[in-house]
Amino acid sequence: MGDSRSMVSTSNPPIRVAILDDHAVMLDGYRLRLEATPDLRVVATAYYGEELAALLKNHHIDVLILDVIVPTAPDNPNPYPILQHIPEIVERYPNTAIVVITMHAESGLIRGVMRAGASGYVFKDDRQTLSQLAEGLRAVTRGDWYLSPLARTQLNKRPAPQDETFTPRQLAALSLCAAYPDKSAAELASKLFITPSTFRNLLHQTYARLNVSSRAGAVAEARRRGLITPEPS
CATH class of the missing domain: 3.40.50.2300 (Response regulator)
Structure with a gap:
């Protein structure tokens, strides 16, 4: 050959x-x-x-x-x-x-x-x-x-029921929070081409699903569940 x-x-x-x-x-x-x-x-x-x-x-x-x-x-x-x-x-x-x-x-x-x-x-x-x-x-x-x-x-595999409810837009918002933890909601909203109020609504929806009350808590819980990019080792 x-x-x-x-x-x-x-x-x-x-x-x-x-x-x-x-x-x-x-x-x-x-x-x-x-x-x-x-x-x-x-x-x-x-x-x-x-x-x-x-x-x-x-x-x-x-x-x-x-x-x-x-x-x-x-x-x-x-x-x-x-x-x-x-x-x-x-x-x-x-x-x-x-x-x-x-x-x-x-x-x-x-x-x-x-x-x-x-x-x-x-x-x-x-x-x-x-x-x-x-x-x-x-x-x-x-x-x-x-x-x-x-x-x-x-x-x-079928995802866990609590993880099925996240939309791609919600996961994108969480990913941005993880990448730019010090930026304001307005700055992150501009990266998604949405208004700050819409961005805040996306975050609040994820807080309810993740049972947290802050951006840092949402990022940590989303990482724990494997929903977004893990923290660097």
Whole structure:
């Protein structure tokens, strides 16, 4: 049998891949896997969540690989609110498929990410699924899912009744509170393009469901339930 790379058709333009991950070792590993494949090309990388907007604007990207827990900015180590931004990316860049590759296996987080519009969820310690990275990225450009077996199992489980009641908008609001704990309701509302009163209403709805009375309490309880991005370890 000849070189497997020769079996991949290169008649079409290469699939352009961008990566958001704050671990240099992971970025290098993705590059090594993908650059050995002629129909896949890494065109951009980023370490911080707030670099993502410029990355998407400045490059034509077919597949975006991201971790769910990357720092927001050099001066803000809080996790970037991925659950808020995935729907925005899907809406603004409908031809870009999103694949999450992470260590976090919380069922609520997996469901939230996939419901937000991601096309894949793979665990970093799932060597077998990661060994199929190139084919997985090709699959999501065709409209398929690319999932670790455990992620698929978690998606098939029925969520706890108390966690079924959260809307994507409510989870986005909680994610913003986690990423920007010192910003006012008005500042966070502007990121969702809603009024401050609407943002406060979203938070108050989550307080009732989480049985808490503050933003900090809501973020802590949502993280405990695996509904939003975990706290950095």
